[in-house]
Amino acid sequence: MKILVTGGAGYIGSHFVKFMNNGDNEITVIDNLSRGYKQAIPKNVKFFHIGIEEYDKLISILQNNNFDVVVHFAAYAYVGESVEKPDIYYENNVIGSYKLIKAAAVSGIKKFVFSSTCSVYGNPVNIPISEEQYPIPINPYAKSKLIIESMLKDFESSHGMNYISLRYFNAAGCDFEGSIGESHNPEPHLIPNVLLASLGKKKLYIYGNDYPTPDGTCIRDYVHVVDLSEAHYKAIKLLNKENKSYIINLGSGRGYSNLEILRVSEEIAKTRIPFTFSERRKGDPAILIADIKKAAELLNWKPKYNLYDIITTAYLWLKNPKY
Numbered sequence: 001m002k003i004l005v006t007g008g009a010g011y012i013g014s015h016f017v018k019f020m021n022n023g024d025n026e027i028t029v030i031d032n033l034s035r036g037y038k039q040a041i042p043k044n045v046k047f048f049h050i051g052i053e054e055y056d057k058l059i060s061i062l063q064n065n066n067f068d069v070v071v072h073f074a075a076y077a078y079v080g081e082s083v084e085k086p087d088i089y090y091e092n093n094v095i096g097s098y099k100l101i102k103a104a105a106v107s108g109i110k111k112f113v114f115s116s117t118c119s120v121y122g123n124p125v126n127i128p129i130s131e132e133q134y135p136i137p138i139n140p141y142a143k144s145k146l147i148i149e150s151m152l153k154d155f156e157s158s159h160g161m162n163y164i165s166l167r168y169f170n171a172a173g174c175d176f177e178g179s180i181g182e183s184h185n186p187e188p189h190l191i192p193n194v195l196l197a198s199l200g201k202k203k204l205y206i207y208g209n210d211y212p213t214p215d216g217t218c219i220r221d222y223v224h225v226v227d228l229s230e231a232h233y234k235a236i237k238l239l240n241k242e243n244k245s246y247i248i249n250l251g252s253g254r255g256y257s258n259l260e261i262l263r264v265s266e267e268i269a270k271t272r273i274p275f276t277f278s279e280r281r282k283g284d285p286a287i288l289i290a291d292i293k294k295a296a297e298l299l300n301w302k303p304k305y306n307l308y309d310i311i312t313t314a315y316l317w318l319k320n321p322k323y
């Protein structure tokens, strides 16, 4: 397959590229490297250092290659930053994605896979969260993703470009060989932050210990980035099989509290990890767990890796990050 990957120099995109770079596929990455790393892109993968908002360049790339599918990871993805700077989220995510979607649609692309997020659900009404739950996003990042989903629906109607929007819960873990990994700056995610604290590289804060959960800390659903990559591959297979569009949750279907993450990390890092409880963050729901039945039914996908694999591979990377 010929695959165009946006954001392929970032955390999840680079793992997907590595997963698909197996000799069977021809992969092209576009990334403006605003939050990604050129070293994360394999040498045999064609790379264009451009932004998704650069319409004319996109058109020329799309029209000079006969891509079977576009897989769109490129975005800004920090909830807190989006509250402080909504403008850059609407500009980069919404306007950028609009340019990309339009360029793909007018170039005759018929298959599109999109990185969406569980944060579109806002404060969930039921746990686990199924795709039936009405999305009420509560921050500009999540709103930007929901707008893009709705644009995709419109371009499906107008241009017959089918899409699968994958609503990830918490992507975590790294490549099993330790050759690529998660290097966000600043790092907003709990698992790398816990492990960076274990290595003495960062102070760890746990936000809130009075949630209505068994140990008082938030519960989240973590899914290994290699499992996510496989789910994207299976989404492309589904698009190849059916002329239909879908919205599908990707998670593990189980939740771990912040303190459980800390304990498993202590076991893996073989050290006590110091931390401080701090105030709850605004807009952090107590529990987010995915209902992953739809992914199992439609994609025939279930995560293979558990929390130990997630933390072990994240630790492997963080002890010796290459970028």
Ligand SMILES: NC(=O)c1ccc[n+]([C@@H]2O[C@H](COP(=O)([O-])OP(=O)(O)OC[C@H]3O[C@@H](n4cnc5c(N)ncnc54)[C@H](O)[C@@H]3O)[C@@H](O)[C@H]2O)c1
Residues within 6 Å of the ligand: 006, 007, 008, 009, 010, 011, 012, 013, 030, 031, 032, 033, 034, 035, 036, 037, 050, 051, 052, 053, 072, 073, 074, 075, 076, 077, 092, 096, 115, 116, 117, 118, 167, 168, 169, 170, 171, 172, 184
């Ligand atoms: N990390 C998670 O847990 C998580 C959860 C839900 C959804 N997502 C979504 O998954 C996708 C990937 O997330 P990630 O954690 O790998 O993020 P990341 O920041 O590591 O990767 C994003 C990549 O996109 C690139 N990029 C950003 N704006 C661009 C633009 N205008 N043009 C070209 N390239 C651009 C960045 O340089 C970076 O390489 C994002 O769309 C994010 O919203 C991530």
